[in-house]
Amino acid sequence: MIKRGTISPRQVFFILIMLLTGIYILILPRHMVTMVGTDGWLVLLVGGLVSSLMLFFINRISRKFPGKTVVEFAPVVMGPFLGKILGGILVVYYTFLAAVSLRIFAEMLKSVLLSDTPRWVVVLALVALITWIVQNGLEDIARFTELLAPIILLLLIAALLGDLRYMEAIRLRPMFQTEPFSLLEGFISSLSYFGIIIVLLMLYPYVNAPKKLTITSLLALAFAVIITMGFFMGTVATFGIYETGRMAWPVIELVKMVRVGEFLERVESLFLSVWLSIAFINVSVLAFCSVSGWTQLINAENYRKLTYPIMPLPLILKSLAQRFIGCLRLIQVEFYLWFRYYANNTAFHICS
């Protein structure tokens, strides 16, 4: 058994917020508006509440098997065969998430900053970067998350406040007009959005004070729910539901409008660098979960060696999502998968 690094609950708090606020914040308002119109905030709130229940289970089960990740304790609970299958599903899920996130990261980097750079250069450079980061272990990832996250959070909140002058409450109404079926659809989507907290299952053994984690993770979830609701309501109050539904990147449009006083405007490049940091943290954490998950699944000695075969996966995915639109579709597939694993996981927890 190799020595595992240790991270503090505070670092977990920031990692979770970054994962939950995540890459999808940029498109979340549009996604919600097309499904549930002005009721997105409600759907997010309920999704967050249900996720907190989920979080409670994650904490309980992980506490029962101290020092073990879900991939390691699943065979103990469910028997070797089923346990391996469940572990496998989760690991594939993390890998898939990591790959898709890396794709979106690269896509955004390309379209915003490096528009004339060939796509493969961007993707290759990112894969190399992430490989290097994963090699260095979770401790490093946690440390730079702790460093960046507070700045990122402050800037996110500032972006919202800077747009207050354009917001009108009437655009958030009428409420509660959505069909029950769409509401359910939106709810599932929001559940899958927050479902990424199952990453915590992989982080648990690394935390040096696991007892504090219940509170910490719940706080992180609450914070993330508030931020996502804030961005949803801010976007809709600024643009109205029709315009929000028409935009490719509603949150970027929102940030483009920011104007503080007569001098502070055109801050979207700052915001994009913030967002790129979020994406970077997301990809790092997910890639780490994926690589260490594979290691534990096949009982390998050292996860470092496994990094090399696993990390080029996003390159293969490249052919799956050749074009950007394809990439957006993948996100929807992902939302769906997210929910599926979520449901699986809940069932498993209730069983144990």
Add this chain to the structure above:
Amino acid sequence: MSAAYKKFLLLVLISIIFLSGCWDRKEINQIGFAVGLGIDKDGDDYQIITQMALPALLEGGGGGDEPPVWVVGGKGRTVFEAIRDVNTRSARRPFWGHLNVIVIGEEVAKDGLIPVIDLLSRGQELRRSNYIVVAQGKARDILQAQPKLESINAIFISQLIENRTGQSVAPAVTINDLLITLSSSGIESVLPRISALGQESFLPPKKEAGGDSQEGEEKPKEILELRGAGIFKNDKLIDWMDEETTRGHLWVREKVNGGIIVVESPSEPGTNISLEIKSNKSKITPRVENGKIAIDINISSTFNLVENTGFVSVESEATMQDLRQRASEAIRREVNKAIKKAQENKTDILGLGEHVRVQYPEMWREIQWSELFHTVEIRVNTEAVIQEAAMTLKPITPPSQRSK
């Protein structure tokens, strides 16, 4: 790790600092900053006019009579083709990130904004917070006018829009506002009107005596006025509002922030009192009575007494009461004008439908608001509060008028 390897690594790290750069950069002397954009129609084609800032002349200070902007146009079947057409005449690629204002020609507005606005909402460089105005006449005339004070005319226009609080007789509309009113149900669009004139509009028209104009060299217009607004049905300009009607519209939209209302003095007929508008609140309450929609508009506003042209002080309780009455009457008159204009044109520029939609969503799905709006009964209640007069307590009174 050997020492040589470490040195090599250090060298690589240091060189990163110096070797980095943007190989797809655009140097500042290769792009032209477009500060104003005008869109006109020529038959079925679009003509665009851009104002490009000439940085060299801007720095120079007194560069003579030459304005530091260059007005250049392009033509095409779509706005974008027209914009690209500019490149055949301009050595520098126009950069749109610093655009100040977009002027829509009257003809374009009458034919519909949607073909034009689509590009403006998609553009990477263009911002949704840009102001948009509609020209009376050609947009080209507006952008070619040479007003004083500000050497760049597009900046002049955007400052006119921001200074509108002086009178509140024109709305300020950004691309974002326009896109929202175009896409929302229950509200129609309004754009401020700008016109280029040879002289102030209140002066008697100059006699076009042979002299200047006959020589064929037309002098650029010197006065730009931002007054009134164009009203739209869907995306088409159908009518204009004068200043009072525009302010009536702004009262309802809660967008009046400043301006003067002149009322006759209650204590001394024939003299006037100027009241400065300090704040404006409006509340729109739709109700359904016997299956019919009726709308209550409550407007309250506070004023400062800033000018009394008469001799008699109005600061007694009774005259103040009377003055409040007159002020609220003045607001009501303006609002009623706006309502009348909107209902005559059957276009809900006041956004009353939005309130019906929010309050009665089930009913909203069944009615056709655009068919119904002009028949709806609208009741206006106004209320005015007058704060005590600014720095002086009493008006100027000549000795002969003073009561001993």
